[in-house]
Amino acid sequence: VVASKGDTVQARLTDDTGRAVSIDLARGVARVRVDGESEIASAQLEISVPAKSRVDIETISGRVEVSGIAGHVDIESISGDVQVADATSVDIETVSSDIAATKISGSTSISSVSGRLTLSMTEPATQVELETVSGSIEFAGSCAARCRLDLESLSGDIDLKLDSKRSVFELDFESFSGTMRDALGLSITASEGKQGRGVRSAGFYGKEKSDGTIEVETHSGNLSLKKL
Numbered sequence: 411v412v413a414s415k416g417d418t419v420q421a422r423l424t425d426d427t428g429r430a431v432s433i434d435l436a437r438g439v440a441r442v443r444v445d446g447e448s449e450i451a452s453a454q455l456e457i458s459v460p461a462k463s464r465v466d467i468e469t470i471s472g473r474v475e476v477s478g479i480a481g482h483v484d485i486e487s488i489s490g491d492v493q494v495a496d497a498t499s500v501d502i503e504t505v506s507s508d509i510a511a512t513k514i515s516g517s518t519s520i521s522s523v524s525g526r527l528t529l530s531m532t533e534p535a536t537q538v539e540l541e542t543v544s545g546s547i548e549f550a551g552s553c554a555a556r557c558r559l560d561l562e563s564l565s566g567d568i569d570l571k572l573d574s575k576r577s578v579f580e581l582d583f584e585s586f587s588g589t590m591r592d593a594l595g596l597s598i599t600a601s602e603g604k605q606g607r608g609v610r611s612a613g614f615y616g617k618e619k620s621d622g623t624i625e626v627e628t629h630s631g632n633l634s635l636k637k638l
Contacts (some may be wrong), residue, residue: 411465413478414458421457491525508545534576535559542566546631550638552576557622563631570594570624571638578616581624581635585609588628594635 414420421442434441442457459465464481467474472490476483480498487504492511494500499516502509508525511518515533521541529540531551539560540547546566552573553559559579561568572594583590586608596613603609614620626633 411457411459411467411474411476411479413461413480417460419457419459419463421455423455552638553579553622553624554616555621557624559624561624561626563628565628565630567632567634568626568628569634569636570626571636572615573638577622578620579622579624580614580618580620581612581626583609583611583626583633585628585631585633587630588632590633590635592635594637596635 432442442455459479461478462480464484465476465479466484467476468486469490470488472487474485474487474490475493476485476497477495479496482499482501483494483497484501485492485494485503487502487507489506491508492502492504494502494511494514496513497511498514500511500514500518500520502511502520504522504525506524507522509520509522510528511520512528512530513532514529515531517537518529518531519539520527520529521539522545523543525542525545527540527542527545528548529538529550534552534554535557537558538549540549541562543564544566545563546569547561547563548569548571549559549561550571554577557579574594581596588609590611594615596615597618598611598613599618600610600612
């Protein structure tokens, strides 16, 4: 799915099956149909929509690529990989898909069971929730005023690359057996527990009692803090 230059919705198949593509437009909602069906078993489909559109996609075993959408992007996928670029707000749910969301500027919620999760932001994070069971998480961006960054992983590692010049935040890290590696330069205010029995570390970057907050929770996954 890509942004069009005008206000029209267009769709085309990029395979050679000869199937017909139609678009039903009612009450501002466009539904794409292939051979009259809204549920498509197999197709390579390219859709262009106005840049401010809201985009909702559901797929099983289908790769999804979305770029240049200023409206909200909502994606549900079972096993196909997901790539989103140059979007404003994003909500993605997958089971075993790798997710790459780049150049995102607004609120973001991404959850995955086993896929790798990568998010980079062009603006300071506001409301961001990233959750995975066994996949890794990589975040690149900044956290400052009114930032809320929640990250949760069972066994996957979490890698935070933060803009040291734009970030001001407090951080809380809890894990059963994971460790925290800090190459950013946090000021540690609390360090409790024992690895393998539950640990908690807390600190701040920039200034204490900031309204920017990062909360990280893992079972065995490690947390790494780096400068972007």
